Amino acid sequence: MNTLFLYTMSGLALFAIGLHGLIRSSHLLRKILAANLMSSGVFLIMIVGACGTDQVMIDPVPHAMVLTGIVVSVSTTAVALVLVCLVQETTNRALLWQKRKRGQGGRTDA
Amino acid sequence: MMDVMGFFDIVLALALPWLGWRLLASSDLFRAVVLFISLGLLMSLTWVRLQAPDVALAEAAIGAGLTGALFLSALRRLERLSESERRLEHAGKREEDETIPPEKRRRAKPVAYVLSLFLLVVFVLLLGWSLGQTPGAKGGLGPAVAGQMGQSGVQSQVTAVLLNFRGYDTLLEMMVLFLAALGVWSLTRVRQTQQGEVPGPVLATLVRLLVPLMIIVAGYLVWIGSSRAGGAFQGGAVLAAAGVLLLLANVTVVRQVPAGLLRWALVLGPLLFLLTAVACMGGGGNLLEYPGQSAGVWILFIESATAVSIGVTLAALYAGGRPPAPSAPEKDNEEGPGSGVDKGGKA
Incomplete structure (x- = not known):
C-alpha cells in the first residue's frame, strides 16, 4: 500500500515536471519531451489505480487504456516532431521565443 | 527479499521524477533525448513492478524505443537544417544560446518565475487532493472482466x-x-x-x-x-x-x-x-x-x-x-x- 502511494506521488511529480517544462522551455523539441513526461505521469497514476492487492484482483481495463494511450502518444509525438521540423525550415529556428540579442527582433510565430 | 524489492521500489519511484527533471533541465538536447529513453526504460521496469507486463512490453518497445528513435531522427534533421544557417552565423554559438534561455529568463524575471512555480505547486496539490478524494472502487472492473472471460x-x-x-x-x-x-x-x-x-x-x-x-x-x-x-x-x-x-x-x-x-x-x-x-x-x-x-x-x-x-x-x-x-x-x-x-x- 505504501509503495503504491509512493508511485502515485512519483506520477504526480512527473506530471508536474512535465507541465512546468511545457510552459517554461522555449525549444519546441523540449516542449514535446515535456508533454511526453506528462503522459507518463498520467499512465503511472492510472496503473497504480489498477494495481491489485492480496484480496483485490488486478483491473485489466486501465492496462488496456494505458496501452492505447502509449500508441496514441507516439502518434501525436510523430506528427508534432514533423511540425517542429517544418517550423525550423520556415523560421530557421525551433523556438517559441526568439533571442533578443543580435537585433533579431521580437517573437516568431511558432 | 521483500525488503530488497521495497528498496528497489523506492529508488525507482524517486528516479523517475529525478530523470524527468534532469532531462528538462539539461542544456543539451541530445542528452535530453538520451535521458528520455532511459526514463522510458525505467518506466517499463515500473510497469513490471506494478504487475502490468503488457504495458511494460509496449512501453519498452514503443514508449522508449520508437519514441526515442523518432526524437533522435528529428534532432538530426533539425541539426542538419540549422547547419547551413550556423555556417553564416558564429560557429557553434547559436546552439548554446537557444538552449540556455530558461535560466536566463529565470534570472531576468524572478517574479514571473516564482509566480508560475507557485501556481504549479498549487495546481499539483489540488490534483493530488482530488486524487485522494476519488472513491476507490475495490478492484474496479476486474471482477466484471473476470466474469465474462468465458465468452x-x-x-x-x-x-x-x-x-x-x-x-x-x-x-x-x-x-x-x-x-x-x-x-x-x-x-x-x-x-x-x-x-x-x-x-x-x-x-x-x-x-x-x-x-x-x-x-x-x-x-x-x-x-x-x-x-x-x-x-x-x-x-x-x-x-x-x-x-x-x-x-x-x-x-x-x-x-x-x-x-x-x-x-x-x-x-x-x-x-x-x-x-x-x-x-x-x-x-x-x-x-x-x-x-x-x-x-x-x-x-x-x-x-x-x-x-x-x-x-x-x-x-x-x-x-x-x-x-x-x-x-x-x-x-x-x-x-x-x-x-x-x-x-x-x-x-
Whole structure:
C-alpha cells in the first residue's frame, strides 16, 4: 500500500515536471519531451489505480487504456516532431521565443 | 527479499521524477533525448513492478524505443537544417544560446518565475487532493472482466478488454495511428538519402542477424497475446523496430518496395478491423460483437492484420514523410517499412 502511494506521488511529480517544462522551455523539441513526461505521469497514476492487492484482483481495463494511450502518444509525438521540423525550415529556428540579442527582433510565430 | 524489492521500489519511484527533471533541465538536447529513453526504460521496469507486463512490453518497445528513435531522427534533421544557417552565423554559438534561455529568463524575471512555480505547486496539490478524494472502487472492473472471460475467446484479460469488451477503443486507436501517418505524409516528403551512405560491416551483419529474429519475435508476441502478455501492439512495435533497423542500414531491398504496397500495408489493419466490426452487425449483433464461439478466431485475424499495419505505420512515422514521387529515380527511395512485411511473408 505504501509503495503504491509512493508511485502515485512519483506520477504526480512527473506530471508536474512535465507541465512546468511545457510552459517554461522555449525549444519546441523540449516542449514535446515535456508533454511526453506528462503522459507518463498520467499512465503511472492510472496503473497504480489498477494495481491489485492480496484480496483485490488486478483491473485489466486501465492496462488496456494505458496501452492505447502509449500508441496514441507516439502518434501525436510523430506528427508534432514533423511540425517542429517544418517550423525550423520556415523560421530557421525551433523556438517559441526568439533571442533578443543580435537585433533579431521580437517573437516568431511558432 | 521483500525488503530488497521495497528498496528497489523506492529508488525507482524517486528516479523517475529525478530523470524527468534532469532531462528538462539539461542544456543539451541530445542528452535530453538520451535521458528520455532511459526514463522510458525505467518506466517499463515500473510497469513490471506494478504487475502490468503488457504495458511494460509496449512501453519498452514503443514508449522508449520508437519514441526515442523518432526524437533522435528529428534532432538530426533539425541539426542538419540549422547547419547551413550556423555556417553564416558564429560557429557553434547559436546552439548554446537557444538552449540556455530558461535560466536566463529565470534570472531576468524572478517574479514571473516564482509566480508560475507557485501556481504549479498549487495546481499539483489540488490534483493530488482530488486524487485522494476519488472513491476507490475495490478492484474496479476486474471482477466484471473476470466474469465474462468465458465468452471473450482469449485467455489474457488485457487482450480480451482490448479486442473484445472495448474493441471500439482499439478500432479508434488504429484510426488515430492511421491519421498520424496521413498527417506526416501530407506534411513532408522523405528526404533523399545521401548517395554512398553505406552501412558499416557491423551494422550490416547486425541487421542481417536481427531482422529475421525480430520478425519471429513479432509473430510470437501476436500469437501469445491471446493467453499471456503480448499482442498486436507489442508485435507491431517489434516489427516497426525491424523496419527502423532496415531504414538505418539503408538496405537495397528497402528502397525497392513499391509505394502502392506500402500504402496497402498501412491501410490493411484499420480496413480489416473496420470491415470485421461492421460485418458483426450483419448477424444482428452490435458493432464488434463477434458471433457465437468464434471470437478467438476473429481476434487472432484482427490482431495479425493490425500488427502488420502498426509495424508499417510506426516505421513510416520514423521515416518521417511520404515516399518520394514515383518519377524520382528508384535508387533514391527511402521508404523501407514495407520490407518488414515482405520478409514477414517469406518467413
